[in-house]
Amino acid sequence: MARIERIRILIVTMKPITLTNYHSHSLYCDGRASMETFVRFALSRGFTSYGFSSHAPLPFPTAWTMDGDRMDDYFDEFRRLKQKYANRIELYIGLEIDYLSEEHNPASAYFRRLPLDYRIGSVHLLRDEQGQVVDADLPADKFRQMIACHFSGDVKSAVQQYYQRSLRMIEQGGFDIVGHADKIHYNASYCRPGILDEPWYDQLVCGYFQEIARRGYQMEINTKAYSDLGVFYPHERYFPLLHDLGIQVQVNTDAHYPDRIDSGRTQALHALKRAGYDQVMELHEGHWCERSL
DSSP: OOOOSSOOEEEEEESSOOOEEOOBOOTTTTOSSOHHHHHHHHHHHTOSEEEEEEEOOOSSOOSSSOOGGGHHHHHHHHHHHHHHTTTTOEEEEEEEEEOOSSSSSTTSHHHHHSOOSEEEEEOOEEEOTTSOEEEOOOOHHHHHHHHHHHSTTOHHHHHHHHHHHHHHHHHHOOOSEEOSTTTHHHHHHHHSTTGGGSHHHHHHHHHHHHHHHHHTOEEEEEOTTHHHHSOOBSOGGGHHHHHHHTOOEEEEOOBSSGGGTTTTHHHHHHHHHHTTOOEEEEEETTEEEEEEO
16 A cells, blocks of 8 residues: 555444545635535535545745745645544545656655645646646636637647656655546536547546556545536546455545535446445544444
C-alpha cells in the first residue's frame, strides 16, 4: 500500500454507514461560502465527519486556486472551527493538489511539509501544442472550444495527455486520494460521441486504474456532476473493475455550495453496492476506516 504520511490506516467494519465528505471548497479558493457555513450545513444534515480540500496554490494566479499567502489563514480558520465544533463533528484539513509539472505536483516538498490530514491528487491542467498551460476542467461547450483552439480539434490527443499526466502523478505520489479520476470522460464524449467505447480509450482508463491498484491508493467516487449531468467520476461503468482490482473507495461530493454537500451521495453508494462493494472508506478519530454499506 502506498505510504500515507500522516494518517494510519485502521481497517474495521462498522455499521451503520454515516454521512461524510472529504472533498469540498470554500471561499479560500473557488467555493461559494465560508468554511463555517459548510460546517453548519454539515451539522444540519447529520454529517459525522467533514473535510476541507481547497485547491492548492499554483505558481501563477488563477480564479479557482488558493493564493499562497492565504495558507496560514486557511489553517488558522480550520483550527478555530475544529475547536469550536469539537464535540459535534469531526473536521479535517486537506488540499486538492494539481499535477502541473515535475517541479509542481503533490510530491513537491512544499506540500509535503504542510500539516495536512490528507491530500487529494488531481489533474485539471494540460499543455497545448505550443506548450501553453490550458485548463481542461471546463463546461462541455467550452471544453470543445478549447480542443478546437489548442489541440487542432484532436480530442484524442488531449485525452491521451490527460492520462499520461495522471499516470505521472500516480508515479510521483505525495497524496492519499485520487481525485475525480476519469473526469475527462464527459467532455470527451460530448466532443466525440462513442469515444468511451473505442478500444484505445478503454485501454488507457483500465491501465490507469490498474496502476492505482498496484500502488494502493484510495480513489474517490466524485458526485459533483450527478445532479446536473447524471454522471460520476470515474464513470459508473468502471465500478466493477475498481472492485475487482481491490481499490478502496470513498464517496465525495466536491462541494462548492453548502446545499450540495450530500448531492449524489446516496446514488453513488447504491451504484457501488451494485458493483459488488460492501465497504467505503471514511475518516474517524484520525484513521481511515472501512464502513459497511
